[in-house]
Amino acid sequence: xxxxxxxxxxxxxxxxxxxxxxxxxxxxxxxxxxxxxxxxxxxxxxxxxxxxxxxxxxxxxxxxxxxxxxxxxxxxxxxxxxxxxxxxxxxxxxxxxxxxxxxxxxxxxxxxxxxxxxxxxxxxxxxxxxxxxxxxxxxxxxxxxxxxxxxxxxxxxxxxxxxxxxxxxxxxxxxxxxxxxxxxxxxxxxxxxxxxxxxxxxxxxxxxxxxxxxxxxxxxxxxxxxxxxxxxxxxxxxxxxxxxxxxxxxxxxxxxxxxxxxxxxxxxxxxxxxxxxxxxxxxxxxxxxxxxxxxxxxxxxxxxxxxxxxxxxxxxxxxxxxxxxxxxxxxxxxxxxxxxxxxxxxxxxxxxxxxxxxxxxxxxxxxxxxxxxxxxxxxxxxxxxxxxxxxxxxxxxxxxxxxxxxxxxxxxxxxxxxxxxxxxxxxxxxxxxxxxxxxxxxxxxxxxxxxxxxxxxxxxxxxxxxxxxxxxxxxxxxxxxxxxxxxxxxxxxxxxx
Numbered sequence: 191x192x193x194x195x196x197x198x199x200x201x202x203x204x205x206x207x208x209x210x211x212x213x214x215x216x217x218x219x220x221x222x223x224x225x226x227x228x229x230x231x232x233x234x235x236x237x238x239x240x241x242x243x244x245x246x247x248x249x250x251x252x253x254x255x256x257x258x259x260x261x262x263x264x265x266x267x268x269x270x271x272x273x274x275x276x277x278x279x280x281x282x283x284x285x286x287x288x289x290x291x292x293x294x295x296x297x298x299x300x301x302x303x304x305x306x307x308x309x310x311x312x313x314x315x316x317x318x319x320x321x322x323x324x325x326x327x328x329x330x331x332x333x334x335x336x337x338x339x340x341x342x343x344x345x346x347x348x349x350x351x352x353x354x355x356x357x358x359x360x361x362x363x364x365x366x367x368x369x370x371x372x373x374x375x376x377x378x379x380x381x382x383x384x385x386x387x388x389x390x391x392x393x394x395x396x397x398x399x400x401x402x403x404x405x406x407x408x409x410x411x412x413x414x415x416x417x418x419x420x421x422x423x424x425x426x427x428x429x430x431x432x433x434x435x436x437x438x439x440x441x442x443x444x445x446x447x448x449x450x451x452x453x454x455x456x457x458x459x460x461x462x463x464x465x466x467x468x469x470x471x472x473x474x475x476x477x478x479x480x481x482x483x484x485x486x487x488x489x490x491x492x493x494x495x496x497x498x499x500x501x502x503x504x505x506x507x508x509x510x511x512x513x514x515x516x517x518x519x520x521x522x523x524x525x526x527x528x529x530x531x532x533x534x535x536x537x538x539x540x541x542x543x544x545x546x547x548x549x550x551x552x553x554x555x556x557x558x559x560x561x562x563x564x565x566x567x568x569x570x571x572x573x574x575x576x577x578x579x580x581x582x583x584x585x586x587x588x589x590x591x592x593x594x595x596x597x598x599x600x601x602x603x604x605x606x607x608x609x610x611x612x613x614x615x616x617x618x619x620x621x622x623x624x625x626x627x628x629x630x631x632x633x634x635x636x637x638x639x640x641x642x643x644x645x646x647x648x649x650x651x652x653x654x655x656x657x658x659x660x661x662x663x664x665x666x667x668x669x670x671x672x673x674x675x676x677x678x679x680x681x682x683x684x685x686x687x
Contacts, residue, residue, distance in 0.1 A: 194283070194577045195553055196513040197404040198391075199569070200500070201250070202493060203243065203292060203335065204413040204533060205519035207236070207543040208432070209490050212559060217431035217484075218491045222498035223547060226517055230549030231556050231594065236564040237605050237622060238521045241533045241541040242467060243294050245608070246520040246566060251275050251295055251324060253570030253585030255608055258678065262610040264467045267296035267304070276570045278325025279582045280404045288328040290390035291383070291408035295324060301333055302343065316343050326406070330390045332383055335413035337361055337371065348386055356381075368415075370474045372482040374424070375417035379492070382419050383410050388496035392503040399507055404573070407500070411489040414523070414531070416481070418488035422495075426487045428480065434540075435647075436476060437529025444651040446634040448616065449536060453529055466611045469524065469534040469541075479526045486525070514576060515549040518566060527647075535611050537620050537629045537638060538648055542607045554594035562593055562601040563624065584678030604668055606676070621669035628665040639665070 207213070211220040212227045213234075226232075239249040242264050245256035252259045252272045260268035277287040296304045303310050305323055321329040332345035340362055341349055349356045357363045359377040379385055391407040411418075442449040453471045475482055497517065504510040522541040524530040533541035546564060548554075553576070568587035575589045592598045604623040611618070618631040627648070629638035639652040639662055652658040 193512065194285075194402045195550070196402055196509060197280070197285075197573050197577065198395075198407065198500070198504075198513055198515045199250075199405065199573075200407045200409070200497065200515065200517045201247075202409045202411060202517075202519040204521060204523045205490065205493075205545060206522045206525065206540065207234075207545050209412070209487070210545055210547075213545075215432065215487075215490075217427050218425065218487045218494075220490065220494040222494045222501060223517060223545075225501070226497075226515060226547040226549040228558060229551050230515070230547060230554075232559045233546040233548065233562065233564045233590075234559050235561050235624070236518070236544050236546035236566065237542050237607050238519075238544050239565055239567045239606075240608050240610075241521040242609065243520055244296070245610075247293070248272070248295050249567050250520075250570060251277070253567065253574075253582070253587055254678065255567060255586050255606070255676070256610065257608055258586065261295065262608075263612060265297045267300045271296070271304075274583055275325035276573060276582075277404055277406070279574060279579050280577055281325055281327060283577055283579050284402060285577065286328075286398050286401050286403040287326045287405075288394050288403065289323070289326040289406040289408065290330045290394070291332055291387040292410050293324075293329075293331055293408065294333070298333060301331075305329075305331065305343075317347050320344075328394070332386070332410065335410050336415050336417050337375065338369065338415050345383060345386060349381060352381065354381060370415070370472060370478070372414075372416035372475065372478050372485050373418075374485070375419050377419050379419045379422065382492075384489070384492050384496055388499055391500055395500070395503045395509065396507055399509065402577070404577075409493055409496075411493060412486045412523075414482075416475075416483075416485040418485040418492065422488040422492040423485060424488075425491055426484045428484050431480070431483045431487060434525055434527040436526055438649070441528065441649055444654075445638060446631055446636050448631070448634065452536065466616060467534055469530050469532045469536050471529055472531045475531055476526055476529070483525065486523075511552045513550065514553055515547075516569060517545065517547040517549075518569075519544045520566075535609055535616055535618060535631075537607070537609070537618065537627070539642075539646065542620060542622070548590075548594065550594075554591070555596050556594050561624070563603065563605050563622065564590065564601055565605040565607075568601070586676040586678055602672075604672060606669070606672060619669070621665060621672065623665070623668070626661070626665060628662065628669060630666075630669075 211224045238246045248261040256262045281287045330344040524540045571585040571587035572590040607620040609618040621628045627640045637653045640648045
């Protein structure tokens, strides 16, 4: 019986879909990511199931949309937490399963207790505990983003095992923490989270040559705060970086009221933002946007280098020919576009669309940049199919293998992006096709409709235009039918008598 392929799932945090050399990115080169897309595929119309961390990550864990797995927003822990997971199913199929880096399947304050089985772990817990967790047999975890956290979990144990005094690298440990700090970061690259996750991943690959494995390498970059260690910060050509247009006067006049509130009202633009994550108007960052972009591109360059090192390990261990490599991000980043920073309720391509590179030259035939409509929730269905798992209860995604093997020319008509900002209000659903984006938001009466080919930056809302009412009705029906088609099937119905 032929051995099923290894599955290497590399996920970054808050990386824009166009921050790839294959997309014409300037300021840096990304040769290792570009290799994945040229020898494999770049699925250029790929979207996250939610433009917020926890919902998308839990969707990758379960194969379900946020409206079904329950972890609908950041700061939310699904209750009950899903019992059935993709790595758990793969483990039952004989895979060795591991996760390195960021989890964020539950609210960040709950993470350590969730790993410890429901109680706060005692000091030294992460020095000896390495799983199991959520179907992963082995785990080395970290949390936070660049400087905005205190090192914890296995990453802290790593730093302390080296005798590092990490206090100067993490301002939140002292009185000088600054949410909007951007530029070079004084942490040595060799102990940075990006290096640590890559090293853990490479060690796992070397240690698992004779058993199929599923490895989730979860990097925290290039999430803000926009800081980057040397030498990567200085490797960016700061005179040749991409520029995104800021706020255009009056551009929210034909949009739902929440756009204006998030951009103009102090209560919405501030840290609290009335409980609406995670999009902000950040005037100070806008003034420092060049430093922020340079740090972001430096982080991407650092990530690209580590992807290259991981690929070398696959080749050196003779595992490249039977490994599927998937690279993506949980959501994008506005990066000052339209006057916003972050991601979330503003339904722009910047935060809904993600890079998706799939590499496996011995496993499928399609190559280069392709444009089918794809959701990240399709990945779990694809992993299960490739591994031969047939008894997983249900996923809501579409298996991508027929497309990758050139057995079909398309994947699906459109994709759904959910964004429930908080429990009581602002539940948003986007339906996106090759040409159009439809956005329905509660409690707003007005929705959004854009012609993406003619207006890719979504400046002209066609929702109320007379000439587009038939199209709007058609898209609303398509959205409804897509939701119905993606509803998971549950237990078999039994009849009596």
